[in-house]
Amino acid sequence: MAGRWQRAADVALALVVLLVAIAEIWVPFESRAGTGDPGWSTLQVLILALALCWRRTQPLPAVIVAGFAMITFHAAGVAYLLFNGQLVPLLLLTFAVARYGRGRDPYLGGLFVGGTMLLGDFTIPELGSASEMIFHWGALGLTYVLGTWQRLTAHRAEQARDRAVAAEARAVAAVLEERTRIARELHDVVAHAVTQMVVTAGAAEGMAETPEAVRRSLATIRQTGSGALTEMRRVVTMLRDADEAASRAPQPGLAALESLVADARATGLPISFEVTGQPRDLPAGLDLTAFRVVQEALTNAQRHARAVTEVAVRLDFTDQEVSIEVHDDGTACPGTGGTGHGLIGMRERVLLYGGKLRTGPRPDRGFAVEVALPLEAG
Known part of the structure; x- marks a missing residue:
């Protein structure tokens, strides 16, 4: 047109x-x-x-x-x-x-x-004549310069559009990649829950003579099955590559944070770790999400910051939510921007559980990752 x-x-x-x-x-x-x-x-x-x-x-x-x-x-x-x-x-x-x-x-x-x-x-x-030559050469020169300027301006605008399209394509690919990884991990959580249900049901069969024990087993099956269905509903809301085989290795949770922090300290990262509030057992998927947020935040601090003197990791449990804060006081390393998959993965995980994520530079120095994950009513 x-x-x-x-x-x-x-x-x-x-x-x-x-x-x-x-x-x-x-x-x-x-x-x-x-x-x-x-x-x-x-x-x-x-x-x-x-x-x-x-x-x-x-x-x-x-x-x-x-x-x-x-x-x-x-x-x-x-x-x-x-x-x-x-x-x-x-x-x-x-x-x-x-x-x-x-x-x-x-x-x-x-x-x-x-x-x-x-x-x-x-x-x-x-x-x-001199006046005629000045006129027509001046007019032609000015016209040529104006056309050249517009061509170069249009070329730069086209390059900027191409870069924007390429960046958007990379962002979309990163989102799909992260969602696929999240889905595989949630698949493991659901598979573990279903396995637990089967084992518990088998144990209940051997307790037919003890009604109270059977009731406890059935309650465990109900709770585990309900949690598995919740995680499954989250999985099916995302488009996934069904051909990739999911690893059946157990997925970590907040219980593994001490080990994660110790490993990061061993690399020379100065970390302080604090837990406030009353810790409580979290649903498996939510537990995994909280662990991955801390893991990714520490990875970013290791890869993309220099002159770090402190990385503060803080967990706060309330009746309504668990909040996670990871603050460092380093400065950004030039040339370590990476692909942005880490922050994209955090956002996808947190949004999946209806949480809130804030990332960005701190007012004085350093970088902050702050997450609030709502706790489901038990």
Whole structure:
């Protein structure tokens, strides 16, 4: 649609230039100079107008056709010297080759226009005066510079759009990758819950003579099954690659944080670890999410910060939520921006459980990761 409108605009512009040029020849206007034949001059301006129709799609051939038409008709002595019929089309074509030319075309077109004007200055007496040369060279130079500036500006804008599209594609791919990883881990949580249900049910079969024990076993099965269904509902809300085999290794939770912190300390990261409130058992999926948030935050501190003197890890349990804070006082390392998968993974996990995530630089120095995960009513 845009291409048709541009072609229509080019044809309309060429028609306007042609009509004004014909009037300049036949009325005539005061801008008509020199000697020539009205019929041949009309043919010349018709060729120039036709060249204007292709100024946007084929700017270099259009400039060449126009230049040859101007030189040959004047060399034959059959065309008037025209402002509206010759200089105006040449200015428009000069702008077009500088603006829309690709590769070497803008430079070849500029050289061709310059050569055409030099030849005209030497062969057409009316163009040889100092004032005339200053005028037409100044107008052509300014037009060429303006077209070049617009071409470079458009090129930079196109590159920026390409970079934005590529960044968006990378972000989408990262989200899909992280969601796939989360789904595999939740699959393990559900598989473990179902296994526990089967084992508990088998144990209940051997307690038929002890109703109270059976009731406790059935209650455990109900609670475990309810949790498994909840996790399954979360899994099926995300698109996943069903062909990837899920690892059956047990998934970690907050109980493994001490070990995680100890491992990070062993690498030289200065970590303080604090738990406030009344710790409580969390649903398996939520427990895994909390662990992964701390794990990713510590990984970011190791990879992307320098001059770290303290990394503070704090867990706070309330009746309504568990909050996680990981603050470091380091400065960002140049060239360690990474792919952004870590923060994307945090966001996906936290949103999956209806939580809130805030990440970003701290007011004074360092980086903060703060998460609030709501606790489901038991």
